[in-house]
């Protein structure tokens with residue numbers, strides 16, 4: 402199936418550029434204090450931000466934040482935004498959530514970290530084992546860290562060098578996965594990576610079991626690392642049978658399988674792995690479970706856990722698999738994780754989130770139809786988005802065709818000027834636990850007004 406590139410026929414580029422220009426002026430007019438804060442910050446932080454990514458994500462000058470409450474945050478100029486990006490899904494509970502605040506405050510007062518376990522670690526691991534159906538768990542600070550450790554463990558167990566990932570991937574700032582396909586050759590995607598860091602990564606098209614079978618048959622692949630549905634190039638859903646086929650092939654060829662649910666654990670109770678009855682060797686969860694507190698975790702099968710236990714990297718003993726970091730698995734992170742699992746990410750909360758997601762996707766589809774746009778809406782749990790074609794993509798390459806940066810950036814700044822913070826370019830708007838139906842409807846109204854302004 403080929404997806405038409407419909408953009409040139411549908412969107413008047415000159416009109417879009419003119420709108421972008423006037424909205425940029427309005428954005429700057431609304432944010433003088435942020436502009437001054439940026440000037441000051443440039444003196445001591447590259448690009449004037451604490452993490453340069455913050456300056457690269459948005460094609461508007463950075464705004465500096467005062468505070469947030471529920472689904473809203475307010476910048477230092479007093480502009481209030483209804484957030485549909487949720488810090489790239491790390492704030493799914495909304496800002497200033499009372500349960501998270503209480504758990505983190507209580508634990509910070511009792512000691513944030515000890516380099517020794519608290520009992521919350523057992524409780525959280527029990528909850529995760531029951532919910533995610535993998536028996537053993539380890540904790541890190543970010544999904545990048547978790548994926549790094551999973552790759553390391555898989556290489557150790559299989560004694561093989563290579564990993565397979567799929568086009569449209571993002572698995573964090575890891576040398577092996579910051580790569581792209583260049584006419585069948587894997588090359589580094591970003592600067593500053595070790596020479597040869599791309600050499601052991603194979604990139605295949607998502608949903609292509611034949612290609613996977615050919616590559617795994619060589620016998621040198623330690624791990625297949627994939628999201629259950631790809632969510633960093635819009636949304637690519639698996640074909641029926643793709644996951645079953647991938648599991649059968651990986652088992653047949655002695656390759657381990659990791660499902661990276663850094664985003665998608667929020668898309669269903671127990672993540673898409675539970676929803677779709679997947680049977681991976683590892684599952685990675687990230688984004689602080691949507692709490693905003695830095696932590697991530699990965700589950701593993703009993704067989705993998707046996708190997709990890711037997712190959713401890715002791716400080717004074719034999720060297721084993723290098724896992725862990727000083728503040729990984731901290732008392733603070735585990736106290737928040739416990740609160741998240743027990744009190745917030747409940748089946749009822751997930752059902753409500755999915756309802757809001759459905760409302761968002763239905764509303765976008767109705768808006769496209771109303772304007773005779775041959776587009777459709779992405780939909781995966783609470784996540785939606787703008788698919789600029791009548792059929793949904795099946796591969797990363799097809800998914801990227803809806804990444805029309807000119808359109809996305811114009812929409813973002815238009816929406817921001819009307820008090821709505823839209824998603825990063827590679828994602829779509831997503832509902833949070835803090836949103837109401839009225840919030841979703843407000844998003845839809847403003848996005849419809851944007852479409853009217855450019856058509």
Ligand SMILES: Cc1ncc(COP(=O)(O)O)c(C=O)c1O
Pocket residue numbers: 489543544545546548571572573574628633661662663664687688
């Ligand atoms: C699927 C997936 N894996 C891993 C990561 C990396 O997460 P982090 O930035 O917390 O390391 C991301 C981040 O967006 C992601 O989407």
